Amino acid sequence: MCLPRTLHAEEAVPQAPVLQSEAAILIDARSGTVLFEKNATERLYPASITKIVTGIIALESADPEELVTVSKEARNEDGTRVYLAEGEQVTLGNLVYALMLNSGNDAATAIAEHISGSKALFADKMNAFAKETVGVFDTQFTNPHGLPDPEHYTTASDMAKIAQYAMRNERFREIVATEKMPWNGLEWQSQLVNHNKLLTTYEGTLGVKNGYTQAAGNTLVIAAQRDGMELIGVILKASTNKVVYAxxxxxxxxxxxxxxxxxxxxxxxxxxxxxxxxxxxSRMFVAVEELWTAVPKHEVADMQVDALGAITMSTPSRTWTAGMLKLQEPPVANAQVMSAVDAGTGVSDASEEDGAAANSDWELPIAGAWLLMNVMLGTIAYLKLRKRAMRRA
Structure with a gap:
């Protein structure tokens, strides 16, 4: 049983916020425990938070120091740009900075073409990443930047899991936490400024990305850390930029x-x-890795483990799944004894059979050695007798 933190007289139990935005979720980044959700599985347009997927795939698929040659299509991409020039060569790492800080759609297209050859093939890679690597199934991408498309959608829940995965990559964390960096392109010499406003206004913010299109409204994914706990929040389809940040x-x-x-x-x-x-x-389970969750500060949280190893946490206000333990297999000999007991044959029978088998394993070698030793002793005795007889003769 887990005890709650003592509530001081002047404190009030925090109440879940009431949000105007269409969908939202808040999770504990370490465990994935859901702390708040609103329409979290509704499919909506993501806008530029799509670039979280593009960025992490780029970092995991190629060397950031590789040079990327900008195509004509990338040069003329719609929407927000960092003004890449056709034929310009930029490192992949710098393109990821341009993607995540300045939300460059031209950088997104250049990355996609470099990794997969085309935006369409890169979209296939994005969809495979979502399903096979992250394990989310209500998300589909048709481009690397998030410009509107009827078949390009996600959910708050899926995007939280994608961000959780991406934020485990140290290079990705470093990029999305960057406020500003110089940019010396062929057509644009300036600096990249991170569009994520909470990075400089909310204590503990680590990243990740904001977005906007008319179809998607305002979207936002944020990771923040305080007092040893990292949270990931996602908001989809907020009415204004002011509302999504508030x-x-x-x-x-x-x-x-x-x-x-x-x-x-x-x-x-x-x-x-x-x-x-x-x-x-009786079954013995083992934790393959550290298992964490997030619990309400002001409630008693009970833990239960079922016959399959599933961990369930419960408080007066909520119940949630908190991970799995692995069944620890018993040693083979113990398993044989248990089988005998379960079958009603008794431990003594199994022990006799096991003993007979064990005896046969060591008795034969000893008997063979004993016989060989006797043969050798007999031969030595015979040779000595023969030698004495020859001397007498």
Missing amino acids: EMTKLLDYGFAAFEPRQLFAAGETYEYGSVEAGET
């Missing part, structure tokens, strides 16, 4: 005020399920 601030404030991280198991820690004394089947 509501994300409310969402993060709620998360940090209402929840705290809780380690459930250390890596390698075991948990015994069932009681032999009570006539239950």
Whole structure:
């Protein structure tokens, strides 16, 4: 049983925010525990938060120092640009900075063409990444930048998981946390300025990306860290730029005020399920890695592990799944003994059979050695007798 933090008299239990935006979610970045959601599985246009996917694929697929040659199509891409010139060569890493800070659609197209040969083929790679690498299935991409397309959509829940994955990459974290950097292009000499306003206005913000199109409205994905807990918030289809930032601030404030991280198991820690004394089947589970969750600060949180190893946390206000333990297989010999007991044959029978098998393993070699030794001794004795007889003769 986990005890809640003591609530002081002047404190009020934090209340979940009421949001105007169409969809939103807040998760604990370490465990994925959902702390708040509104229409989190509704399919909506993502706009430029699409570039989170483009950026992490670029960093995982190629060397950031590779030179990318800008095509005519990239040069003439619609929307926000960093004014790449046709034929200009830029490192892939710098293009990711242009993508994530200045939201360059031309940088997105240049990256896609460099990695996959075309935007269409890169979109296939994005969709495979979402399903096979991250494990989300309500997201589909048709381009690398997020310009409107009826078949280009995501959900708040899926985008939170994508951001959670991307933020585990140290180079990606470094890029999205950058406020400004110089830009010396052939057609544009200036500096990239991160469009994410919370990076400089909300304490603990680590990134990630904002977006806007008329069809998508304002979208925003934010990662922020305070007091040892990292949160990821997603808002889709906010009515204005002011609203999306104000509501994300409310969402993060709620998360940090209402929840705290809780380690459930250390890596390698075991948990015994069932009681032999009570006539239950005993099973031993093990944590393959550290298992964490986020719990309400002001409520008692109980943990239960079921017969399959699934961990469930519950408080008076909510219940959630908090991970899985792995069944620890018993040693083979113990398994044989348990099988004998379960079959009603008794441990003694199994022990006799096991003993006979064990005896046969060592008795034969010893018997063979004993026989060889006797043959050798007999031969030596015979040779000595023969030698004495010859001397007498």
